[in-house]
Amino acid sequence: MIRLVFASLGNRRMVAFLTALSVALSVLLFASVEKMRDGARSGFTHTISGTHIIAGARSGQIPLLLFSLFHIGSPTSNVSYRSYLKYKEHPAVAWAIPLSIGDSHRGFRVVGTIPDIVKHYRYRDGRSLKVAQGNYSLARYKAVLGSTAAKSLGYKVGDKLVLTHGISDVQGIHDHDENPFVVEAIFEATGTPFDKGIYVSLESVELMHDAEAHGADSDAPGHEHGVPEGGQKIQPPKIDKITSFMIGVQQPVDILPLMRMINEDESEPLTAILPGVTLGEIWNMMSYLENTLKLVSLLVMLTALCVLFISLYASLAERYRELAILRALGASPRRVASLLLAESLILTLSGIAGGYALLWLVTTLLSNTLLRAFSVSVGLLPFTSQEIIFIAALIVLGTAVAMVPAVMLYRRALSEGLQVRQ
Amino acid sequence: MPKSEAAAIAASRLTFSYAGKPTLDIPQLTVKPGSHTLICGESGCGKSTFLNLVSGVLTGYSGSLRIAGTELSSLNGAQRDRFRAENMAVIFQQFNLIPYLSVRDNVTLGLRLRKQKWDVSRLNEILAHLQIAALADDRAVNLSHGQQQRVAAARAVMGKSPLILADEPTSALDDKNARLFLDLLFREAAEHKSTVVVVTHDLRYKKRFDQVIDLAKMNRAAKGVAA
Numbered sequence: 001m002i003r004l005v006f007a008s009l010g011n012r013r014m015v016a017f018l019t020a021l022s023v024a025l026s027v028l029l030f031a032s033v034e035k036m037r038d039g040a041r042s043g044f045t046h047t048i049s050g051t052h053i054i055a056g057a058r059s060g061q062i063p064l065l066l067f068s069l070f071h072i073g074s075p076t077s078n079v080s081y082r083s084y085l086k087y088k089e090h091p092a093v094a095w096a097i098p099l100s101i102g103d104s105h106r107g108f109r110v111v112g113t114i115p116d117i118v119k120h121y122r123y124r125d126g127r128s129l130k131v132a133q134g135n136y137s138l139a140r141y142k143a144v145l146g147s148t149a150a151k152s153l154g155y156k157v158g159d160k161l162v163l164t165h166g167i168s169d170v171q172g173i174h175d176h177d178e179n180p181f182v183v184e185a186i187f188e189a190t191g192t193p194f195d196k197g198i199y200v201s202l203e204s205v206e207l208m209h210d211a212e213a214h215g216a217d218s219d220a221p222g223h224e225h226g227v228p229e230g231g232q233k234i235q236p237p238k239i240d241k242i243t244s245f246m247i248g249v250q251q252p253v254d255i256l257p258l259m260r261m262i263n264e265d266e267s268e269p270l271t272a273i274l275p276g277v278t279l280g281e282i283w284n285m286m287s288y289l290e291n292t293l294k295l296v297s298l299l300v301m302l303t304a305l306c307v308l309f310i311s312l313y314a315s316l317a318e319r320y321r322e323l324a325i326l327r328a329l330g331a332s333p334r335r336v337a338s339l340l341l342a343e344s345l346i347l348t349l350s351g352i353a354g355g356y357a358l359l360w361l362v363t364t365l366l367s368n369t370l371l372r373a374f375s376v377s378v379g380l381l382p383f384t385s386q387e388i389i390f391i392a393a394l395i396v397l398g399t400a401v402a403m404v405p406a407v408m409l410y411r412r413a414l415s416e417g418l419q420v421r422q
Numbered sequence: 423m424p425k426s427e428a429a430a431i432a433a434s435r436l437t438f439s440y441a442g443k444p445t446l447d448i449p450q451l452t453v454k455p456g457s458h459t460l461i462c463g464e465s466g467c468g469k470s471t472f473l474n475l476v477s478g479v480l481t482g483y484s485g486s487l488r489i490a491g492t493e494l495s496s497l498n499g500a501q502r503d504r505f506r507a508e509n510m511a512v513i514f515q516q517f518n519l520i521p522y523l524s525v526r527d528n529v530t531l532g533l534r535l536r537k538q539k540w541d542v543s544r545l546n547e548i549l550a551h552l553q554i555a556a557l558a559d560d561r562a563v564n565l566s567h568g569q570q571q572r573v574a575a576a577r578a579v580m581g582k583s584p585l586i587l588a589d590e591p592t593s594a595l596d597d598k599n600a601r602l603f604l605d606l607l608f609r610e611a612a613e614h615k616s617t618v619v620v621v622t623h624d625l626r627y628k629k630r631f632d633q634v635i636d637l638a639k640m641n642r643a644a645k646g647v648a649a
Contacts, residue, residue: 004534007523008522011521011522326520326535327503328477328479328503328512328514328518329507330503330504330506330507330508330532331535332503332504333499410500
């Protein structure tokens with residue numbers, strides 16, 4: 001009997017193909033909007049993972065997160081390096097990475113940190129940083145670029161760059177001309193704001209500030225360490241202030257007590273945040289964006305359901321006479337209904353499968369571009385709950401539409417169906 | 423009344439109106455089981471209407487129309503379909519073949535829809551007799567009118583039905599093929615004790631039938647037309 005269905009479909013293969021194609025395109029459209037929505041959200045909320053706490057000088061939680069991870073804005077005040085060391089040595093802390101964000105180079109922020117950042121920094125479900133080119137050491141006067149920064153600035157390994165104070169697209173007034181940094185490595189793209197950073201060691205940051213201080217007003221007191229000059233041995237600079245630090249704990253159970261401890265630190269007013277929670281808060285603040293995408297999803301879904309109805313209805317209505325013949329030859333109503341159902345389900349399911357095949361093709365071809373251009377990671381899986389609802393609705397509708405000609409057939413006299421209409 | 427003794431077709435005070443106009447009014451018509459009846463009459467005298475009522479394709483008559491003892495109006499749509507499938511084979515005027523199926527598949531379609539088995543050698547013999555064996559794998563849509571009519575005939579004969587109804591079964595056939603078809607029809611009918619009712623205005627072969635009914639005379643609603 002399934003042969004009859006395929007013979008019938010084969011007879012109308014063009015119409016059948018177009019019907020399945022219209023379903024496939026609807027599925028593709030809906031699923032890509034959904035994947036995009038989901039990708040944008042998870043791309044955002046998975047900007048960082050594995051870091052349990054971010055701490056900085058007393059400030060709002062959101063500003064602390066924005067400058068530490070997104071390099072947006074500036075810290076209102078700094079944290080003493082002493083506090084960082086204190087928490088780094090805390091028994092509950094597995095690792096701590098300092099961040100010193102302030103300087104910029106042609107619009108890209110310079111982040112002072114320690115070489116260990118590659119060991120502990122994780123993003124999107126625990127992926128770690130990878131070096132795409134060059135040798136990573138983060139030694140003195142060496143800079144490692146995020147992929148976006150490298151691409152936008154056109155730097156390659158071995159290029160020299162000059163770092164400025166503050167953020168500016170033009171070269172700053174206080175150019176640290178004396179201290180050309182060398183690009184030693186470039187990170188692989190992560191699809192997170194990490195890509196926009198220029199990473200140097202904390203030491204290098206201090207050295208360049210010292211150099212500036214000595215160059216601009218050389219008799220300023222308090223700078224007792226050495227300036228790198230030809231032949232002179234370079235003293236390790238004293239690191240005084242950083243902007244914030246990231247902490248990974250030994251046991252998850254330690255997170256909240258440690259956070260309370262930092263927030264209530266009496267020696268220095270500090271703020272500690274859970275990055276995942278704060279990212280979620282920021283995303284929720286931008287919920288109108290997601291709601292807009294949801295609305296688009298909904299409209300796409302309704303349109304797709306209409307398209308399915310119209311194309312299935314049209315393709316089934318033309319079979320009316322055929323069905324009347326089957327009925328005249330003794331096919332039971334159940335038999336006719338199951339034929340129609342089988343046909344409709346074949347079209348709907350192959351349309352759904354085709355839609356996902358197209359989506360797979362598109363995501364495979366474009367995922368790197370999307371990731372790089374929009375920091376949106378798009379994959380075939382997982383299915384969102386909306387998608388499951390949508391697919392169920394398509395199948396239910398496909399079934400319901402198939403029943404229309406069947407009901408029509410039995411409500412009208414058989415002789416009508418058997419008449420040849422010209 | 424046991425069905426074996428019942429008339430194959432028994433119509434009494436059978437009337438039917440189409441679009442408010444009475445088109446059929448038959449006081450009494452009986453077809454004996456196993457007999458071969460020819461129903462003739464001019465075009466528009468209600469031959470096809472009568473045949474469609476008998477096959478249950480057309481419904482909504484008044485009076486009585488019993489097929490093998492069963493009053494057709496007592497059946498609902500699905501029951502009527504089943505009854506038709508079990509008791510009759512119909513050669514429709516429009517043939518009603520499925521255009522995209524092969525000749526072989528069209529001939530066995532009714533049997534497959536009813537999940538009955540068939541004998542391949544019997545199928546081949548019938549196709550050979552009607553001189554369409556060479557076309558067995560061709561799709562119905564590619565056949566000539568006459569070839570399609572023979573496929574429809576083969577399909578009707580294939581089912582060994584107790585009642586074979588044929589509406590103008592020789593309209594597209596030349597004399598030789600018409601004879602071949604009638605030979606087959608009567609041979610199969612004799613073998614399976616089938617009742618045959620042929621509706622036609624082609625009176626070339628009337629001598630081969632037990633009973634010839636001129637519906638133009640019998641149908642009181644068609645008197646005006648007939649006169």
